[in-house]
Amino acid sequence: MSETLIQRIKELEEEVEKLKSQLNGNHTETNACPNNNKTNGKKGKKACKERPFDFSAHPRRHVALRLAYLGWAYQGFAVQENTDNTVEARLFEALLKTRLIQDRQSSNYHRCGRTDKGVSAFSQVITIDLRSTQYSGLGVSVPEDSKQDTAAAPELPYVKMLNRVLPRDIRILEWAPAAEGFSARFDCQSRTYRYYFPRGSLDVAAMTDAAKRYEGTHDFRNLCKMDVGNGVLQFERTILSATVEPADPQRADGTHPHDLFVFEIKGLAFLYHQVRCMMAVLLLIGQKLEAPEIIHSLLDVHNNPRKPQYSMAVDYPLVLYDCHFDGLSWKRDAEELGLAMSSLQQHWTESAVKAHVLRDMIRGLDATSGVSSGLCLLVEGSRQRKYRPLLERPLCESLESRIEHFVKRGRLEREQDEAGGETLHKGKRSKYSQNSTGAAAEVVNASPE
Amino acid sequence: MSETLIQRIKELEEEVEKLKSQLNGNHTETNACPNNNKTNGKKGKKACKERPFDFSAHPRRHVALRLAYLGWAYQGFAVQENTDNTVEARLFEALLKTRLIQDRQSSNYHRCGRTDKGVSAFSQVITIDLRSTQYSGLGVSVPEDSKQDTAAAPELPYVKMLNRVLPRDIRILEWAPAAEGFSARFDCQSRTYRYYFPRGSLDVAAMTDAAKRYEGTHDFRNLCKMDVGNGVLQFERTILSATVEPADPQRADGTHPHDLFVFEIKGLAFLYHQVRCMMAVLLLIGQKLEAPEIIHSLLDVHNNPRKPQYSMAVDYPLVLYDCHFDGLSWKRDAEELGLAMSSLQQHWTESAVKAHVLRDMIRGLDATSGVSSGLCLLVEGSRQRKYRPLLERPLCESLESRIEHFVKRGRLEREQDEAGGETLHKGKRSKYSQNSTGAAAEVVNASPE
Numbered sequence: 001m002s003e004t005l006i007q008r009i010k011e012l013e014e015e016v017e018k019l020k021s022q023l024n025g026n027h028t029e030t031n032a033c034p035n036n037n038k039t040n041g042k043k044g045k046k047a048c049k050e051r052p053f054d055f056s057a058h059p060r061r062h063v064a065l066r067l068a069y070l071g072w073a074y075q076g077f078a079v080q081e082n083t084d085n086t087v088e089a090r091l092f093e094a095l096l097k098t099r100l101i102q103d104r105q106s107s108n109y110h111r112c113g114r115t116d117k118g119v120s121a122f123s124q125v126i127t128i129d130l131r132s133t134q135y136s137g138l139g140v141s142v143p144e145d146s147k148q149d150t151a152a153a154p155e156l157p158y159v160k161m162l163n164r165v166l167p168r169d170i171r172i173l174e175w176a177p178a179a180e181g182f183s184a185r186f187d188c189q190s191r192t193y194r195y196y197f198p199r200g201s202l203d204v205a206a207m208t209d210a211a212k213r214y215e216g217t218h219d220f221r222n223l224c225k226m227d228v229g230n231g232v233l234q235f236e237r238t239i240l241s242a243t244v245e246p247a248d249p250q251r252a253d254g255t256h257p258h259d260l261f262v263f264e265i266k267g268l269a270f271l272y273h274q275v276r277c278m279m280a281v282l283l284l285i286g287q288k289l290e291a292p293e294i295i296h297s298l299l300d301v302h303n304n305p306r307k308p309q310y311s312m313a314v315d316y317p318l319v320l321y322d323c324h325f326d327g328l329s330w331k332r333d334a335e336e337l338g339l340a341m342s343s344l345q346q347h348w349t350e351s352a353v354k355a356h357v358l359r360d361m362i363r364g365l366d367a368t369s370g371v372s373s374g375l376c377l378l379v380e381g382s383r384q385r386k387y388r389p390l391l392e393r394p395l396c397e398s399l400e401s402r403i404e405h406f407v408k409r410g411r412l413e414r415e416q417d418e419a420g421g422e423t424l425h426k427g428k429r430s431k432y433s434q435n436s437t438g439a440a441a442e443v444v445n446a447s448p449e
Numbered sequence: 450m451s452e453t454l455i456q457r458i459k460e461l462e463e464e465v466e467k468l469k470s471q472l473n474g475n476h477t478e479t480n481a482c483p484n485n486n487k488t489n490g491k492k493g494k495k496a497c498k499e500r501p502f503d504f505s506a507h508p509r510r511h512v513a514l515r516l517a518y519l520g521w522a523y524q525g526f527a528v529q530e531n532t533d534n535t536v537e538a539r540l541f542e543a544l545l546k547t548r549l550i551q552d553r554q555s556s557n558y559h560r561c562g563r564t565d566k567g568v569s570a571f572s573q574v575i576t577i578d579l580r581s582t583q584y585s586g587l588g589v590s591v592p593e594d595s596k597q598d599t600a601a602a603p604e605l606p607y608v609k610m611l612n613r614v615l616p617r618d619i620r621i622l623e624w625a626p627a628a629e630g631f632s633a634r635f636d637c638q639s640r641t642y643r644y645y646f647p648r649g650s651l652d653v654a655a656m657t658d659a660a661k662r663y664e665g666t667h668d669f670r671n672l673c674k675m676d677v678g679n680g681v682l683q684f685e686r687t688i689l690s691a692t693v694e695p696a697d698p699q700r701a702d703g704t705h706p707h708d709l710f711v712f713e714i715k716g717l718a719f720l721y722h723q724v725r726c727m728m729a730v731l732l733l734i735g736q737k738l739e740a741p742e743i744i745h746s747l748l749d750v751h752n753n754p755r756k757p758q759y760s761m762a763v764d765y766p767l768v769l770y771d772c773h774f775d776g777l778s779w780k781r782d783a784e785e786l787g788l789a790m791s792s793l794q795q796h797w798t799e800s801a802v803k804a805h806v807l808r809d810m811i812r813g814l815d816a817t818s819g820v821s822s823g824l825c826l827l828v829e830g831s832r833q834r835k836y837r838p839l840l841e842r843p844l845c846e847s848l849e850s851r852i853e854h855f856v857k858r859g860r861l862e863r864e865q866d867e868a869g870g871e872t873l874h875k876g877k878r879s880k881y882s883q884n885s886t887g888a889a890a891e892v893v894n895a896s897p898e
Binding site: 005006008009012013015016019020068070072120122173194196197198247250254256258260262316317319321337340341344345347348349350351352353354355356357358359360361362364365366378 | 794799803
């Protein structure tokens with residue numbers, strides 16, 4: 001959202017100021033003390049430990065946290081080597097600053113999914129061990145030599161504490177105590193994504209028909225970016241539902257080009273860029289450049305073992321909308337939700353107003369109010385040339401070829417199993433080799449969108 | 450729009466890189482030659498005159514240009530001393546780069562209005578003398594000693610030439626030849642503004658009723674920011690129409706908080722910040738904090754000679770939507786309009802998609818889908834405290850007091866006129882004193898929003 005872009009601009013402007021000062025021989029250093037909860041940890045400074053905090057003296061609690069964030073100003077959810085600008089980086093700064101964890105390594109942290117650069121989430125869930133005031137209760141573990149405090153203080157207000165130090169476009173919505181061993185990654189029952197797009201001149205009915213064909217259990221290797229190097233060797237995934245619906249159900253009449261629709265897809269687990277690839281194909285079908293049957297061809301990996309080259313859909317319309325877990329008792333803070341709502345409303349107001357300013361300019365230029373056809377606006381890469389049908393395009397490398405590539409480099413190893421078949425596991429030269437087992441060591445990439 | 454914010458981010462990122470290089474002892478200087486039409490003139494470098502261009506050898510043509518621009522990334526339309534980031538700065542760079550003018554001072558430039566920081570325009574009009582290929586035709590003036598070229602070449606493609614070098618969020622829409630003496634500023638028949646806002650929990654019917662009360666000729670000193678220092682001494686203005694309507698006429702049913710409305714106001718000329726002050730009062734009426742009758746009180750300068758203190762509405766929803774001129778024959782370039790439309794559509798897509806992402810998050814947080822009341826989101830300054838009625842608030846300085854202030858400083862001078870009344874004109878110490886005449890030298894601020 002524009003507000004997050006504006007925040008990015010402010011950050012950059014501050015950085016420009018700082019660099020200018022440095023150029024002028026004034027060195028500005030700030031010593032952000034984590035005790036100051038008001039400090040915005042955006043610049044990612046290491047928490048200075050002025051007063052060593054004795055975590056071992058406190059109980060810990062295994063909890064789930066549900067987050068929402070606008071991904072437009074970040075380089076993705078997961079921490080990266082080459083940038084500090086990730087949602088996780090901000091999250092861990094907040095967890096350290098509030099002394100809810102001692103460090104990431106010991107915090108027993110699992111995340112439900114990863115979202116890519118530009119992708120937002122309304123429901124990202126993590127599990128983690130946080131400092132607690134409780135000596136009993138679900139998820140609590142008490143230090144061995146602590147004296148039991150029988151007068152039970154209320155649990156720490158995790159949501160409030162974190163939201164106070166997180167940037168405004170990252171919010172903790174609720175928390176839940178979790179049994180030891182409960183994992184955001186492995187205990188997720190289903191994940192739901194939404195992709196928003198305008199009608200333009202798309203044949204939405206064809207797209208709706210096509211979407212349904214994604215449902216079921218299929219090999220999606222032709223509808224993702226293969227990540228063999230990370231150990232993803234198996235591409236069967238189950239899509240529980242895939243629909244295209246108006247974003248405004250009460251406004252479902254009419255065929256206005258400026259109406260918005262939502263591609264909503266619910267599955268157990270997703271491959272890397274899977275939703276954006278699926279959306280890209282739907283957009284081709286909507287533009288009548290492909291027939292809905294193309295989906296069957298792409299899912300028929302026996303006859304089409306190699307993926308045709310096509311660009312995936314752009315990032316900003318994608319939202320990880322829900323991660324579903326059974327057995328968690330979520331706890332909300334009404335005031336915090338109100339604050340989050342206010343903030344979202346401000347963002348929405350600005351986006352919606354600007355959208356209308358732009359739309360009326362478009363209408364002003366064209367009395368017939370048409371949106372130009374060929375809505376390739378949502379697909380990465382260059383625009384319309386002469387269209388080349390998917391099945392006639394150059395192909396990407398096959399799975400076997402990629403496996404061979406990594407076997408040669410020692411990052412995967414083949415083994416004969418007992419039945420005479422072959423299994424693959426991470427090789428000695430893999431950076432994950434200490435995790436390798438005899439079985440095909442597929443990394444279950446839960447939601448690597 | 451986000452794209453312009455993203456451009457700003459790119460600019461800042463480039464600047465950060467440049468400063469970093471400088472810190473590292475590498476000095477990067479670029480020599481932008483205006484002959485290269487592809488150069489983006491955004492950094493405002495002076496055009497280097499490598500090949501002196503003999504303007505006097507070419508005909509000139511007095512023309513009107515109609516521009517559209519998104520004001521969100523700029524510090525306003527008019528050139529300013531303390532920043533280069535204005536629409537006019539980009540415009541003049543383009544005019545110089547394309548050698549359509551020699552310099553601003555000799556270009557006979559008039560603008561229809563000024564828009565403030567953050568304010569956009571769908572129809573800003575300027576008049577100016579541009580280089581021409583024509584030796585006859587409306588607006589053409591031919592150099593004295595030129596040989597007449599009887600084979601008439603087509604006129605220069607002004608719209609194309611300028612759009613090629615302007616930033617994407619500033620577009621020339623059309624041009625028209627104009628008779629000598631025709632002025633964008635003084636020959637404008639009417640100006641129309643639009644202000645977009647969401648319904649929220651506003652009483653839009655009351656706002657619609659109230660808006661009508663603005664119509665007619667009134668003294669608007671209580672609904673503007675007085676600009677006495679610039680010679681604005683008279684505050685009567687004529688509002689031809691003032692309405693509040695749904696932004697989506699076909700969706701006029703229902704009372705959804707997320708519906709957008711438009712305050713549209715058409716007048717001959719406007720005072721500084723007039724529309725935003727008028728909108729602020731409408732928002733108070735919509736929140737039921739004031740009655741529609743407050744407008745009569747504010748327009749009754751006899752009983753209420755001093756303006757109550759209140760904040761004006763924010764900038765980004767405001768658009769200078771139309772400037773109307775009689776007698777101009779506008780010429781469009783269909784391809785250019787198509788390109789401008791494409792660009793707007795891309796902007797719109799991003800805004801509209803993000804608005805829907807945000808809106809669904811809001812709905813997800815609140816099943817009852819309510820937008821919180823007190824939609825002060827569109828008013829500058831702090832949020833709700835206990836509300837203080839306008840007529841009970843502290844008052845701003847009166848007009849007489851401000852005049853006195855400037856008379857004391859020599860920037861205005863009083864004079865007795867023949868009838869024994871008093872007139873004011875710019876004083877010797879005014880920076881405009883060379884323009885002063887005996888008559889009340891009011892600056893007709895056409896559209897200083």
